[in-house]
Amino acid sequence: MGVKTWMGVAAGALMAAWALPATTAHAADCAGLTGLTLPEARILSADIVPAGPYKAPDGTVTFPDLPAFCRVVALAETNVKVEMWLPQAGWNGRLQGVGNGGFAGAVSYYTMGPALQAGFAVAGTDTGHGPAEGKPGTRLDWMHDPVQLANWGHNSIHRMTVAAKAIIRARYGTGATRAYFEGCSTGGAQAMAEAEYFPDDYDGIHAGAPGMNYTRLMMSFLWSSRATLLDPASTLPPEKLTLLHQAVLAACDAADGVKDGVVEDPRACHFDPAALQCAPGTDTAACLTPPQVTAVQALYAGPRNPRTGEAIYPGLARGSEWGWDLQQGKLLEAYVIPLFQNMVYDDLTWRWQGFDFDHDVALTDGKVGPIITAVTPDLSAFHARGGKLIMSQGWADQLNAQTYPIEYYHAVAGTKDPAQARVRLGDYFRLFMAPGMGHCFGGPGPNHFDAVTALRTWVEQGKAPDRLVAAKHADDRDPTSPVLRTRPLCPYPTVAHWTGTGSTDEAANFTCR
Template identity: 85%
Template structure:
């Protein structure tokens, strides 16, 4: 559940705005970088401060090397309740704004790969370890931070707020003036952190981008568990890579062309009527390589349906949609090992011998929610305080996400609006909250569709110029992790419930030839 920042192609109108925006807000440091070391601010204790020269820079943990960062002051500080913070402050060309970046998974490390692009864009940028060290666990391993109420609360709700308060104080100390505006961007766990900020700490940020938010963390873990049980309890139900390819192609065959363009993407999976039963092997089949066995069809249907209470039939969490099958190998044990088992063994049951096969989707759902739900979820539909202070929120979600149930952000959007009627929801929320669904986009990045876009620039135009985003332009690069690689396709992402439609003129690989309606 890695977080990724989007610094790809933005909408043409936003680029025009950015090019013509006033140069005001830029400021130069008022104190020497090294002089910050050892300072105790009301909100933070500075551990170190060192100048970093312009040029190539290897992140302190070695996870990423940037070929060309501008000169900056790297500050390491300790915020309240021992939340470690890093703040990177441009030596020149600061744009007068602060950006916080989110984490992935169980966190425990810094999202340097997101901090670098933000620094390059002129922001003073901060990240955090959320209060504990490297946290990826293995089944049967005690994760001490999950047993510490303060550290668990930091990871679940508080660390980004503590980071933000501390970082803003450091920015003001460095430049002699506070940041004029503040923005936050995170995906996956970082998307959940973004929603925590909007719900619990609405005064921290002017604009927030929550990507693929794992905001209902307990139920998300249950969805991983449900998928693993559907495909692993009976080995005959397991879906091989070849079977997943077969399934994904069948879904595309059924629904790809519904938007008028056959491009390997399902633009609106909610309108897709695909029955995996069409792939079921004939009763007398001896070669099942080109079909799905009856247990495999049942498993696929279970993944599409999502977890349900076996006694009442009540939905526990949404299922996965057609078009996301390409990445379902993760749903068959990998997410279980990396997240579900460590979380339930440590947070819920305090029992390292707990077995995932024993989870009861009737009794244990309530138990889990009562034990840790209030600490690690951010699902309140009350955004009134964020709205009242003028905050702007963008949620984005990939339709081909191989982890998150793609329709959960839609359910949340409707809950905030208090209606499922599209026109009413747009009228109630359009002034401060917009949801963008990305066809073919995987979890935070990657996938068969365009998956790089610049939500922060859109937020700036919305917050500072009052220009609400009517589209975000996403790009598909030759190499998904390299925004300098060739652009293969661009596509507009439309504010939900609008969908992109090809005009019928020009290339269907160019966003300019699509309209949102």
């Protein structure tokens, strides 16, 4: 969720078509934007949406109450679709870009509403291609087009951002004073592509659960599927996953002094699934068979080269077992097979069972890694221009290997010592690990928090975030539902500790140390 040289070549041939005459910035009413051609974008439509309930154009989400806004649809360079929601009144003078999920192919409307309500002019994109979901054995044409592939991999958010800033100038007669970006999963990878390759686009960036090492992430999904599906006896049914997760909590939940159904730092949890192994010749919901124990150990360990033993990608953390059903075929079908069949091998008959975790790793990294990953640890340009980066990762993420952001953080710092890393990166890069949080939201722990406001305070007031307060709602999909618990997320390497007094469901009673 890459290398600019390749993308520049891929997109360069189309750039000339967008080298249109410059226009002078002037304030325009919403309807007056329709048909306007800017050097950075061609506006297809612009319409006023009145205040009140609003259903997203694709029907994915209904917002109960939005302020009046100007909805702009435009095409940026290389036909990247951009949608902007511009406040009719009360604009805070800032741009917020929002990221996508999965293979994208559609605007992420559900993330645009909250940004608009906060006063931002907000921009989203389809990343340059239409509906992207495919089934095994289905050709995804955009994966075979160098420009569209490069847009999805790295370029589309930059295209969107350049266009969005121009549209803001055309609408309001002035540019945005600051720009912020927030994305999770693929959106987190987009966030890192911006920080690494387009450091001038945004003043503050939040990269949530970043799928930034996309090739290796796909290999981890493949590894989990092989461990649990090649031999049907290894598959972990829901009742076994519940058994395993409860056993992990019983062993490690209270280690931080608070028994709350969450493992605060899974690195300190060393639960051995062999403790659940069934007696010889038995198989009940209260134990794991030997093949199931082996499968669990493989998921904890993560993919490894069978010849050298070298780790290919981190394994899944203890405490994330509640969501491992996704790791047993669902992620394989939705992402791994379409990507490898189309992008890597160009062979719709390719079968996942034959992947070679020795030879095929280098093949995949070499062929598509430079196009779809964003893993360079050199953030010097982003740092030099005053950019601020918040990265967040749920410890109970059921998709991503939870420790990969920690590895990347240390790579940027150039040291494996956590205290030294924090000193070196503290003025521009902070990592927040969220105990019990799933992939982007949900999970047994608090998982709603406001990183963009923390970024604004950091960028505009110089106050670095020393904690983010996360909330656990009765319904994780509805942030207006009752709050059951709050907890501070602490900047790595610090961890939340209960003071020993007051409710353990209130963030105020915890310190970061």
